[in-house]
Amino acid sequence: MTCNSPPIEANPHSVSTEKPLLRALGGHPVWPPPLWLMRQAGRYLPEFRAYREKSPFLTRCLTPDIATELTLQPIQRFGMDGAILFSDILILPHAMGQALDFVENLGPVLTPIRDDAALDALQPEAVASFITPILETLRHLRRALPPATSLLGFAGSPFTVSCYMIEGRSSRDYSITREAMLKAPAFYDRLMALLTDATSEMLIAQIDAGAEAVMLFDSWAGLLPPRLFRRYVIAPTRQIVTAIRAQHPHVKIIGFPRLAGVMAPIYAQETGIDALACDTGASLDIVAESLPHSMALQGNLDPLILKAGGDALTQEAQNICRSMSHRPHIFNLGHGVMPETPPEHVAMLVEAIRTQKRPEIL
Numbered sequence: 001m002t003c004n005s006p007p008i009e010a011n012p013h014s015v016s017t018e019k020p021l022l023r024a025l026g027g028h029p030v031w032p033p034p035l036w037l038m039r040q041a042g043r044y045l046p047e048f049r050a051y052r053e054k055s056p057f058l059t060r061c062l063t064p065d066i067a068t069e070l071t072l073q074p075i076q077r078f079g080m081d082g083a084i085l086f087s088d089i090l091i092l093p094h095a096m097g098q099a100l101d102f103v104e105n106l107g108p109v110l111t112p113i114r115d116d117a118a119l120d121a122l123q124p125e126a127v128a129s130f131i132t133p134i135l136e137t138l139r140h141l142r143r144a145l146p147p148a149t150s151l152l153g154f155a156g157s158p159f160t161v162s163c164y165m166i167e168g169r170s171s172r173d174y175s176i177t178r179e180a181m182l183k184a185p186a187f188y189d190r191l192m193a194l195l196t197d198a199t200s201e202m203l204i205a206q207i208d209a210g211a212e213a214v215m216l217f218d219s220w221a222g223l224l225p226p227r228l229f230r231r232y233v234i235a236p237t238r239q240i241v242t243a244i245r246a247q248h249p250h251v252k253i254i255g256f257p258r259l260a261g262v263m264a265p266i267y268a269q270e271t272g273i274d275a276l277a278c279d280t281g282a283s284l285d286i287v288a289e290s291l292p293h294s295m296a297l298q299g300n301l302d303p304l305i306l307k308a309g310g311d312a313l314t315q316e317a318q319n320i321c322r323s324m325s326h327r328p329h330i331f332n333l334g335h336g337v338m339p340e341t342p343p344e345h346v347a348m349l350v351e352a353i354r355t356q357k358r359p360e361i362l
């Protein structure tokens with residue numbers, strides 16, 4: 001598919017001309033719930049693997065024709081209600097000049113930022129030009145997507161991105177980062193201020209280029225105890241939400257404080273987001289009890305159940321939908337699609353969600 005191809009066949013079950021995903025993000029219950037999956041564009045798809053063999057990950061992210069095609073693959077195959085830009089949360093530090101590579105079977109590898117000299121070498125002013133191809137991808141996608149499919153931009157939240165920037169790679173506990181936070185607060189706060197401003201500017205640029213909603217991934221938020229969670233997860237997120245709202249008051253924002261536990265509803269209330277994405281460990285109905293009815297919830301099927309398939313997949317997916325049928329809910333996973341997931345299971349999940357009967361409203 002090229003960027004000038006005709007729009008893809010829309011979700012046949014969608015009856016409203018308004019986009020179901022944006023309607024749910026606007027605080028309205030929608031049935032069946034709109035759905036998309038984190039990592040829906042990924043290695044579990046043979047058509048994704050075909051591109052992966054031809055070019056490195058960063059090239060795929062920064063080549064509009066390729067990034068557009070990869071974003072569209074799950075939409076073409078499953079008719080998802082949301083299309084998330086094919087990019088990565090680590091594009092931002094790379095755009096600032098931090099060396100980044102994605103190594104097979106290891107994941108991201110960066111030159112660690114451990115002192116003020118390394119911070120001084122970063123160039124936040126370079127981000128705007130570096131992300132030009134990503135903004136072009138968004139413009140292509142707005143033209144190529146079916147009318148009912150919403151286009152999602154995203155960024156990593158400052159704390160999670162700081163974990164990769166300081167650690168230099170994936171880690172079990174990001175202890176180097178968390179020690180820097182405690183032992184070198186002036187250094188760490190300087191990095192966080194840099195990331196908070198740059199993330200706000202990048203998301204505003206994504207919205208200017210066509211993103212209809214944006215998502216903030218704080219994938220390691222659950223590593224922090226409450227006091228630090230408030231300072232380094234909630235406060236930067238609130239700053240980013242405020243900055244986006246100043247430019248785009250009606251664009252919806254999804255926050256994903258992964259593994260936040262009891263802090264998740266507090267995060268939702270105190271950051272001003274429109275939708276709270278919940279990880280696998282959250283019970284949506286319990287989280288919902290402490291949030292305004294207008295706050296949309298997103299999630300949260302266990303990716304392992306999707307990989308396993310069978311009756312458990314259909315039953316668990318429909319249980320999640322039923323528990324949220326009275327609220328604005330976006331069906332998703334509690335984390336990304338696992339690479340070993342059979343694509344047939346995703347098709348089965350989409351069918352189960354779209355054809356289930358709506359529970360009687362009691």
Ligand SMILES: Cc1c2[nH]c(c1CCC(=O)O)Cc1[nH]c(c(CCC(=O)O)c1C)Cc1[nH]c(c(CCC(=O)O)c1C)Cc1[nH]c(c(C)c1CCC(=O)O)C2
Nearest residue numbers: 038039040041042052057085086087088089107108217219
């Ligand atoms: C932590 C994080 C990263 N990237 C991301 C997060 C937050 C979500 C999460 O918690 O998983 C976010 C992300 N990464 C990617 C997307 C867009 C695609 C989508 O979600 O559909 C999104 C939203 C592409 C990607 N980002 C990456 C891939 C795999 C690239 C490939 O193997 O070709 C994709 C499709 C690479 C990546 N990128 C990252 C890691 C740790 C890795 C290697 C491990 C892995 O592959 O999952 C950093």
